[in-house]
Amino acid sequence: MWPFRTSSVVCLACGTELSQSMAREYDKYGDRWDRANKTFEHLCKGCHSDLCPQPRGELEKLLGELEAGNPSQAEFLSRYVATVDDRYGPLEES
The missing domain is CATH 3.30.60 (Wheat Germ Agglutinin (Isolectin 2); domain 1)
Known part of the structure; x- marks a missing residue:
């Protein structure tokens, strides 16, 4: 058992x-x-x-890259928005 x-x-x-x-x-x-x-x-x-069943692609890798250097929350979010915008284009609101 x-x-x-x-x-x-x-x-x-x-x-x-x-x-x-x-x-x-x-x-x-x-x-x-x-x-x-x-x-x-x-x-x-x-x-x-509550997890989204959609594929996350490179999300985990991207988050790991952005956490390098242990940035503050504000710096991390700023990096995230800039990186996503550079790699995938601007987010369009629907």
């Missing part, structure tokens, strides 16, 4: 603390089946069901 997981984790989206057995694993690389040398982040069921 498999051991019951009793450790607690924190939802990366809303910050709620819950038991690991009640959480959903999140692998930012998109390969949760390859478990070698990995640590997973977790989502509560509510936040997991």
